[in-house]
Amino acid sequence: MQTPPQTPPRMNATEQAYQAIRKEILTGRLEEGERLTETRLSDDLGMSRTPIREAIGRLILEGFVERQGGYTTRVAHFPEDEAEQVYEIRRLVECYSVQRAAKLATEEDIAALREIHAQMRRDTPPGDEAAYERLTSANEAFHRTIVAAARSPRLTALMTTALDVGMVVRTYSMFSARDLERSLAHHAEIIEAIEARAPDWAASVMSAHLLAGAWRVSVRSGGRRTEGEKADD
């Protein structure tokens, strides 16, 4: 069984470039403020400048990259309270989404959510790096699916920005086993609320879910990113 709302990974060069550059930024290999040049990137990634340009354009719209003056392109600077802001915004958008989803979700949507959830459950004992990768991307898929289930193309477009940015936070806060357990409980309850067609219930859980994440982040980092402190205990 597959997850229908997910884009089948038909990766053209532009998409590849986008994913690659974004990942470099999210993992911190490309540092804040670092200068990007299309030529160097096209060399590094082994493709021409055209797909690089398109990828960078997208990253600029999403706020990961910024132009400075006419001819310099830099990795965007993320302010101290970035994480809190992101969670605040996500809370706005996703609570609304899940309310709509509770009214409009189809059986397929719910099945997809269940599937993702089961997948995350299986990966729960977090050990290796790969499992962590799968968990975070599954988590992202979960939230994306909910937004998609809200059946509002505008919300979906919005989430392209907001959720991607949410991943910035990923580097800041790694799941602890206990946090992960709670996240999964939240997810399960959200699914239940959607199935029950209970918008307010769903929204409340989502709100808690994201506030818990925000709090975890702010505590972990004390407002500052503490490099290398992967709390995957």
Add this chain to the structure above:
Amino acid sequence: MQTPPQTPPRMNATEQAYQAIRKEILTGRLEEGERLTETRLSDDLGMSRTPIREAIGRLILEGFVERQGGYTTRVAHFPEDEAEQVYEIRRLVECYSVQRAAKLATEEDIAALREIHAQMRRDTPPGDEAAYERLTSANEAFHRTIVAAARSPRLTALMTTALDVGMVVRTYSMFSARDLERSLAHHAEIIEAIEARAPDWAASVMSAHLLAGAWRVSVRSGGRRTEGEKADD
């Protein structure tokens, strides 16, 4: 005196193409579902395919255009309740923005808002098409300035999408003199609330402002777009 948050209109070809195509869609000259080809657009706009491609890429991200299969590009289909959804989303984002703005806005931000407001006041007696154009774009600038004053790059990125989409609604609902008067009153009150550093007050007015807009739209159109019914009485 200038409005600093506005981008100086240095229009390269890509930007021109983006503006042009978007306008065609917003005004309905390009109908929903109509097929777009890069070649035709580049001919029409008198430039090469490259800037057209970038413009289309942006419009896809924003949800104005969609790809269908591998090789067809169409003007996106806007669902019936588009307008309501857009206002709902804007309400989420802008109420939050104005709350932050009430805390963080600088004197320059407030001056900019005042300036835009005065400009709109001067244009108030709505007569010709040009004045209407100025009003709507000033209105957009007003809302953008508030979001910018919230000092959250993420919100700004989000608004790029949300506000643009809000403009789709523009075609649906034209201001009546009375609506315009009320809008201006709201704007004035919002400025006052920001100056008073009263986040909740500001948010409440913003909420009313956008709900009034949404209501106007849904009544005007009865849920359906009524072409040519410009109520600029």
Add this chain to the structure above:
DNA sequence: TGCGCGTTATTTGCATACAGACTAGGCAGG
């Protein structure tokens, strides 16, 4: 008449070339 298939014509994706705009670095003058 309706359906399926093969061929032609479009259309996009990517690569490359070139010109203009900007940045950086050094040199001269104060």
Add this chain to the structure above:
DNA sequence: CCTGCCTAGTCTGTATGCAAATAACGCGCA
């Protein structure tokens, strides 16, 4: 030593060419 200008080098914006993928069309067949 600092400041301003000039020059060389770099980077982006745009145009154009080519190949692969797809869509459109028409024909044969049931």
